Amino acid sequence: VMASPHELTFQEFEEAADLLSSNPGASTLSISSPGAAAPSDVKVDLSEDEDDQQESSELLGGEKQTGGFWTFEYYQSFFNVDTMQVLDRIKGSVIPLPGRNFVKHHIRNNPDLYGPFWICVTLVFSVAISGDLYTFLFNMGDPGHHYRPQFNRVSIAAVTVFLYAWLVPLGVWGFLMWRQSVESHISSYTFLETVCVYGYSLFIYIPTSILWTISVYWLEWLLIVIAMVISGSVLVMAFWPAIRDDTKLTAFATMAVIVSLHALLAVGFKLYFFQTPTHTGSSHSGQQTTPAANHTTLTVGKHQ
Structure with missing residues (x-):
């Protein structure tokens, strides 16, 4: 039985028409005739895909905008680290390896204030309490010494540590930005x-x-030297790549100032919080010389 020509032609179904009417922006492909031009008949809607690609590129490139400085999200980015990252950065500061820049190998464009803040707080109490304990242990055998907790050392240590942790980096950053404006090939950090x-x-x-x-x-003093070498190496390996392309005099002078200020902080801790009391030694020496003088007087009296 031969099919009629009407049965062999393509027909439009009602289901397809209903789908197109419910979603007019959907991708459609219509073929009217074999000789028709294909590009003119193809209609593709890519508006949603372009938006997704744009959002993905912003996330990968780190260009996602945050709120202003008055919003919580602005300051939340400063503490966007986990425990493993903080421990890795502490390990990198204690074991500096040659050729490993602390900024590039540990911070990795994600600096934080969480670790530095708690390190400064811990250092304040560690220096103040250890210095007070040092004085107590040194005078423990002296019956004339009365122990008095020196709580003012906590305030002095806090002012010293936090001023150093903020003002010195501010000065270093400002100097690097100034040198970068003078010499375009000089790199800088935020x-x-x-x-x-x-x-x-x-x-x-x-x-x-x-x-x-x-x-x-x-x-x-041996502990001071070891601590200064370790911490100073972290600073030198971090800031030397940023200043080495400058003139030799400027580069070496900058490194000398950075290391000297760091060493001055350690020596200041030792001389102020862990100084050896002098009045105790004088009292002990006075107790030792007095019996000797009395013995001399008695000996002279016997001879007379």
């Missing part, structure tokens, strides 16, 4: 990256201040 490097470099002074309670003169 202020938050500079504060982050300085904050983590102070961690080594926490165990060092605890070990300073051991009242051994040569050991105390």
Whole structure:
């Protein structure tokens, strides 16, 4: 049985018409005749795909805009780290390896204030309490010494540590920005990256201040040298790549100032909070010389 020509032609179904009427922006492809031009008949809607691609590129590129400085989201980005990242950065500040820049290998364009803040707080109490304990242990055998907790040391340590952790990075960052404006080939870090490097470099002074309670003169200064070498190496390896393309005099002078200020902080801790009392030694010497003088007087009396 031969089919009629009417049965062999393509027909439009009502279901397809209903789908197109409910979603007019859907992708459609119509073929009217074999000889028709294909590009003119193809209609594709890519508006939603372009929006998704744009959002993905913003997330990958880190260009997602946050709120203003008066919003909570603005400050939340400064503490966007987890425990493993903080521990990795502390490890990098205690074990600096040659050729490993702390900013590039540990911060990785994600500086934080969480770790530096708690390091500074811990250092304040560690230095103040350890210094008070050092004085108590040194005078423990002296019956004339009355122990009095010196709570003012906490305030002095807090002012010293936080001023150093903010003002010195501010000065270093400002100097690098100025040199970058003078010499275009000089690289620089952001202020938050500079504060982050300085904050983590102070961690080594926490165990060092605890070990300073051991009242051994040569050991105390040996610990200072070790702490200064470790923390100073972190700063040098972090800031030397940013300043090495400058003139030799400027580069070496900048590194010398950074290391000197860091060493001055450690020496200041030792001389103020862990100083050896002098009045105790004089009282002991006075108790030793008085019996000797009385013995001399008695000997002279016998001869007379």
